[in-house]
Amino acid sequence: MAATVETVDQVRALADDKYKYGFVTDIEADTAPKGLDESTVRFISAKKEEPEWLLEWRLKAYRQWLTMPEPEWAKVDFPPIDYQDAYYFSAPKTTEAPKSLDEVDPELLRTYEKLGIPLREQEMLAGVAVDAVFDSVSVATTFRHKLAEKGVIFCSISEAIKDYPDLVKKYLGSVVPYGDNKHACLNSAVFTDGSFVYIPKGVRCPMELSTYFRINAANTGQFERTLIIADEGSYVSYLEGCTAPMRDENQLHAAVVELIVLDDAEIKYSTVQNWYPGDENGVGGIYNFVTKRGACRGKNSKISWTQVETGSAVTWKYPSCILQGDNSVGEFYSIAITNNMQQADTGTKMIHLGKNTTSRIIAKGISAGKSQSTYRGLVRMGAKAKGARNYTQCDSLLIGDKCGAHTVPYIESRNSSAQIEHEATTSKISEDQLFYCRQRGIGEEDAVALVVNGFCREVLQQLPMEFAVEAQKLVGISLEGSVG
Amino acid sequence: MLEIKNLHADVEGKAILRGIDLTIQPGEVHAIMGPNGSGKSTLAHVISGRDGYDVTEGEVLYRGKNILDMDPEERAGEGVFLAFQYPVEIPGVTNTTFMKEALNSVRKYRGEDELDAMQFMKVIREKTKQLGISNDMLKRAVNVGFSGGEKKRNDILQMAILEPSLAILDETDSGLDIDALKTVADGVNLLRSPENATLVITHYQRLLDYIVPDFVHVLAKGKIVKSGDKSLAQELEKKGYAEFTDQAA
Ligand SMILES: Nc1ncnc2c1ncn2[C@@H]1O[C@H](COP(=O)(O)OP(=O)(O)OP(=O)(O)O)[C@@H](O)[C@H]1O
Ligand SMILES: [Mg+2]
Numbered sequence: 176m177a178a179t180v181e182t183v184d185q186v187r188a189l190a191d192d193k194y195k196y197g198f199v200t201d202i203e204a205d206t207a208p209k210g211l212d213e214s215t216v217r218f219i220s221a222k223k224e225e226p227e228w229l230l231e232w233r234l235k236a237y238r239q240w241l242t243m244p245e246p247e248w249a250k251v252d253f254p255p256i257d258y259q260d261a262y263y264f265s266a267p268k269t270t271e272a273p274k275s276l277d278e279v280d281p282e283l284l285r286t287y288e289k290l291g292i293p294l295r296e297q298e299m300l301a302g303v304a305v306d307a308v309f310d311s312v313s314v315a316t317t318f319r320h321k322l323a324e325k326g327v328i329f330c331s332i333s334e335a336i337k338d339y340p341d342l343v344k345k346y347l348g349s350v351v352p353y354g355d356n357k358h359a360c361l362n363s364a365v366f367t368d369g370s371f372v373y374i375p376k377g378v379r380c381p382m383e384l385s386t387y388f389r390i391n392a393a394n395t396g397q398f399e400r401t402l403i404i405a406d407e408g409s410y411v412s413y414l415e416g417c418t419a420p421m422r423d424e425n426q427l428h429a430a431v432v433e434l435i436v437l438d439d440a441e442i443k444y445s446t447v448q449n450w451y452p453g454d455e456n457g458v459g460g461i462y463n464f465v466t467k468r469g470a471c472r473g474k475n476s477k478i479s480w481t482q483v484e485t486g487s488a489v490t491w492k493y494p495s496c497i498l499q500g501d502n503s504v505g506e507f508y509s510i511a512i513t514n515n516m517q518q519a520d521t522g523t524k525m526i527h528l529g530k531n532t533t534s535r536i537i538a539k540g541i542s543a544g545k546s547q548s549t550y551r552g553l554v555r556m557g558a559k560a561k562g563a564r565n566y567t568q569c570d571s572l573l574i575g576d577k578c579g580a581h582t583v584p585y586i587e588s589r590n591s592s593a594q595i596e597h598e599a600t601t602s603k604i605s606e607d608q609l610f611y612c613r614q615r616g617i618g619e620e621d622a623v624a625l626v627v628n629g630f631c632r633e634v635l636q637q638l639p640m641e642f643a644v645e646a647q648k649l650v651g652i653s654l655e656g657s658v659g
Numbered sequence: 660m661l662e663i664k665n666l667h668a669d670v671e672g673k674a675i676l677r678g679i680d681l682t683i684q685p686g687e688v689h690a691i692m693g694p695n696g697s698g699k700s701t702l703a704h705v706i707s708g709r710d711g712y713d714v715t716e717g718e719v720l721y722r723g724k725n726i727l728d729m730d731p732e733e734r735a736g737e738g739v740f741l742a743f744q745y746p747v748e749i750p751g752v753t754n755t756t757f758m759k760e761a762l763n764s765v766r767k768y769r770g771e772d773e774l775d776a777m778q779f780m781k782v783i784r785e786k787t788k789q790l791g792i793s794n795d796m797l798k799r800a801v802n803v804g805f806s807g808g809e810k811k812r813n814d815i816l817q818m819a820i821l822e823p824s825l826a827i828l829d830e831t832d833s834g835l836d837i838d839a840l841k842t843v844a845d846g847v848n849l850l851r852s853p854e855n856a857t858l859v860i861t862h863y864q865r866l867l868d869y870i871v872p873d874f875v876h877v878l879a880k881g882k883i884v885k886s887g888d889k890s891l892a893q894e895l896e897k898k899g900y901a902e903f904t905d906q907a908a
Contacts, residue, residue, distance in 0.1 A: 610709050611743065618732050626752070
């Protein structure tokens with residue numbers, strides 16, 4: 176620890192020097208120097224050849240970030256983050272944009288394969304377009320042509336900024352303003368990549384869109400920015416999955432996802448999050464501070480969030496829906512599994528503004544080891560949300576007696592015609608169930624996985640098929656060592 | 660095939676089994692009868708490896724192997740099956756999923772190939788047909804919302820699928836109507852072979868009309884106090900257990 180503090184002090188001293196001598200970051204470098212200041216933000220923007228308005232936006236975000244305190248209301252506990260002890264821009268060695276998978280560094284492809292992401296097979300089998308993010312630069316994008324035929328845009332946010340500046344300018348920050356919260360602020364200042372999706376009017380996206388996010392280079396904070404727009408009468412299902420290799424230093428991940436849904440359109444957004452949770456003593460592991468929010472702007476629009484959260488040392492994440500359009504629908508289906516020393520504070524916000532808007536929240540929390548899991552949810556019924564309805568069900572399952580599960584529902588209603596229903600249960604995995612399974616030949620860990628998968632079924636069912644199978648396996652893997 | 664020698668077991672410091680001796684040969688059907696609380700379920704649990712029982716003395720040999728050191732799933736792999744007095748509900752897990760996982764786990768233990776979904780469906784269709792069990796039960800979550808009789812039938816279906824060599828039925832007949840009783844009997848009789856054995860725990864002579872036992876034992880206060888042939892069951896039905904409970908005390 177002492178060594179780290181020392182290093183940090185040195186870095187700080189260096190940073191101060193930079194200002195003194197008018198130090199300018201070397202734009203030719205592949206990596207921005209460690210630490211964060213205005214020049215880092217300018218470096219990123221210059222690297223990305225961004226328009227002036229975006230640089231200004233980033234700088235405003237950066238300046239606001241400096242003034243904001245860390246959010247401290249979540250039930251998570253971790254040492255203060257040293258923002259100066261991280262890199263904010265790095266790229267893999269092969270930066271020439273590959274035109275096909277053949278041009279991708281075979282070493283990278285092998286890593287993907289180890290993680291069970293065989294791009295080639297996926298291309299053929301699942302008909303899934305993959306925009307694989309390695310570190311901060313997209314290294315492979317597939318199925319672009321097939322999507323283009325339908326007018327669907329699916330590319331990295333950096334490309335979108337260049338190729339579709341009007342769309343980006345119109346919608347970026349329109350759901351999550353740069354000053355929304357400290358983590359979103361940081362993301363706005365330094366985001367390096369992420370995905371952009373636009374589904375034109377009346378188009379049903381012909382395939383599930385999928386991005387695998389990964390973190391690889393040591394000490395690279397990841398600041399992904401995703402923007403998805405579903406124009407009138409369109410539909411898209413978007414999958415986001417992540418894995419990360421073993422590492423022993425805490426890493427900050429502060430992503431922002433914005434969804435915009437216009438009249439009669441729908442976005443289904445599914446996540447399987449499996450970042451390194453740290454070892455059983457809680458050493459290492461990713462800090463995952465995500466701001467995900469969707470706006471149902473149009474009438475009869477719909478957003479459905481489904482998440483399976485099994486990784487990260489600390490998770491801070493509340494995918495939310497702003498139900499503006501009349502009759503719009505918001506859904507949140509969540510599985511949060513914590514084991515060992517993991518901490519998760521997750522939930523959703525359903526903000527009902529339009530008439531007859533409905534929302535449904537199904538949250539399943541599973542805690543094992545010495546982990547702590549909190550469901551935190553807000554349901555707000557606005558004054559004009561006549562006839563709005565919400566149904567919330569929160570179930571917690573405890574494995575062992577050293578873990579904790581907490582449910583914190585906030586309900587605000589300014590409208591007497593709105594209906595809110597809330598159900599919550601907490602149970603322990605039962606000895607009877609485990610013995611029943613084991614008597615039938617099913618090993619103890621498989622029995623836990625089976626019972627837990629059963630407990631989560633309502634949520635797993637929401638996932639697209641291929642993803643559901645992966646997620647079920649993940650449920651088992653993440654609870655390994657939780658019994659016996 | 661099963662040799663229980665001087666078995667003593669405690670639950671939470673209280674002696675429940677107090678010196679059980681029982682030998683079951685391949686091909687035999689044994690029935691255990693006895694008053695409530697005499698230790699019948701405890702015996703079934705100790706044989707199948709449930710946690711929470713302290714074996715203080717004695718041993719249980721199954722095909723010559725001491726199984727008391729094995730995990731419950733290993734015993735299941737070795738061919739020990741218990742039909743539960745109170746089958747357990749597993750919400751969200753369909754019967755098909757559960758049985759497929761069970762069968763494949765057992766097959767894996769025995770060094771056999773696992774079955775894929777198609778092969779498994781073939782097995783399950785055959786067994787439900789043989790037992791006259793409706794397929795509706797397969798899609799439902801394991802025992803959730805099942806009637807008492809349906810739960811028992813479901814256990815028998817699992818037994819038929821796993822094809823154990825030693826089946827222990829803990830009051831599987833309690834609360835069953837005549838048709839269900841026949842299903843249970845069919846399930847047991849389907850398994851009967853010179854290699855397999857069955858241990859039936861029951862309170863009623865009725866089941867033994869369908870599953871004819873070679874031996875009947877009376878368990879009272881944690882001991883086998885009398886053994887005989889099937890006529891003993893009839894005698895018990897007439898006279899009750901008073902004689903034995905006095906004797907064992
Ligand atoms: N977990 C436990 N804690 C305390 N006592 C127990 C426990 N399990 C069993 N017992 C006691 O052990 C004794 C035997 O119970 P067991 O269930 O084996 O009886 P049984 O013969 O199966 O009875 P029944 O005919 O009612 O099914 C009872 O007195 C019971 O209360
Ligand atoms: Mg009993």
